Amino acid sequence: MVMRDWLNKIPRPLFQPRLALATLKLSLNREVPYDLMRIFGIFGLIHTLLIYIVGINYKGVADVEIILRITNFTLFIPLVFIENWPAWLHRIKKYYWFFTITFVLPFFATFMFIFHNGSRAWFTKITVALLWMVLVTNWSMFLLCLIAGIMSGILVYGAIIDPNFSNFNLSWAELINSFWIVIIAGVFSLKRDEITRNRLDSMRSLAGAIAHEMRTPLFGIRSASTYLSQKLPNFLEKYTQTQGNDLTEKDKKSIERIIKTPEKINDITKNAFSIIDMLLTNLKGINGKLECTAYSANSIIEQALELYPLSPKERLLIHYAPASDQMIIGNKDLLIHVLFNLLKNALYHIKEDSKGEIYIWTENTADFFTIFFKDTGKGIPGNTLPFIFDPYYSSTKYGTGVGLHFCKQVVEGCGGKITCRSIKNHETIFKMELKKQHDNNPTYPEGEPSLNEI
Known part of the structure; x- marks a missing residue:
């Protein structure tokens, strides 16, 4: 009682x-x-x-x-x-x-x-x-x-x-004594976890500081390239008129390359900014609940392909076959970074193995919009595949192990699921299932386009 x-x-x-x-x-x-x-x-x-x-x-x-x-x-x-x-x-x-x-x-x-x-x-x-x-x-x-x-x-x-x-x-006295010992051990264990978290926070802060220091000279380079792209064509045109027939074919080709150089410098700096942003987003991770709303699924894929710093040669390796468009529930910016990570990994392995292409296609089901991302590069070994989404796990020499874990956090934070299957030396396929926006609760953002072609 x-x-x-x-x-x-x-x-x-x-x-x-x-x-x-x-x-x-x-x-x-x-x-x-x-x-x-x-x-x-x-x-x-x-x-x-x-x-x-x-x-x-x-x-x-x-x-x-x-x-x-x-x-x-x-x-x-x-x-x-x-x-x-x-x-x-x-x-x-x-x-x-x-x-x-x-x-x-x-x-x-x-x-x-x-x-x-x-x-x-x-x-x-x-x-x-x-x-x-x-x-x-x-x-x-x-x-x-x-x-x-x-x-x-x-x-x-x-x-x-x-x-x-x-x-x-x-015996309550002995039982309480036992639990007191456990509490003391728990406090020290908690302190150990706090030290680990502080180290990770320090790494993120250091990465942020390095990124800031890298952005400053990049802004200067981009400003200089913009100035050159405005002034250089006029100077070279006057130079060409002055030299007249004295210019050889080799000189003319050199002038054409010089005119295109500022644009190339601008593209390089743009690519560098994209890579810095992607790395910082990966390191930052996902804290708390994601803010999700409805977006056009195809437009997210197309924006990722447009914004990622692809070379003309790399762009030829990508084949995109969209299904009928669908509004999905998610965080557009973070989902774009998910695709950035998949592109980066696929292109790295294709380049390393000197073979392979990338295929992206979509499927519509009752509750999910599925994005398939396939590359025909070297594949993932069977003993590595189960761990690819684990934090800080990487099988590459310079990998950080945060990219695919970030992808998993984002997709699951949007209420979806991401899985991977691979055949070594043949193919790797990532499957992302994202929740569809149903008509009974529309939250379409204003001005969100639905594109069909890149």
């Missing part, structure tokens, strides 16, 4: 199911390094084997504990080989990680703690389990795993062992 009265005094808004689900989704979407998962699996396997052997030889193990430890052992095995999972399995990796952490740490520790009547040995083990969980999860995931694991451990014990908990004697 005392416990029930205490629970009744808790304000009902304290637990909000929608908020809990939103927090769970946010926690699951935070990328976990594959190395961390693999190391966790390896140590879990070793720990389970050692404990099982020691238990069998010295004190014996209850049947229920054997079943739970075998289950733990089975859950650890896929984590050891997570880098070798098929591509389709990587879609559920975050859910598998959440379930495994919850089962092998708080659930197992809680169940065995009650099963052994709150023994001092299991006080130590439940503390170690919680410390381990602090080190491999973020704070929101830690709390969710902790609550889910403890509650399910209590419920399962009550359902299959003893619904009255008659043999369980709880």
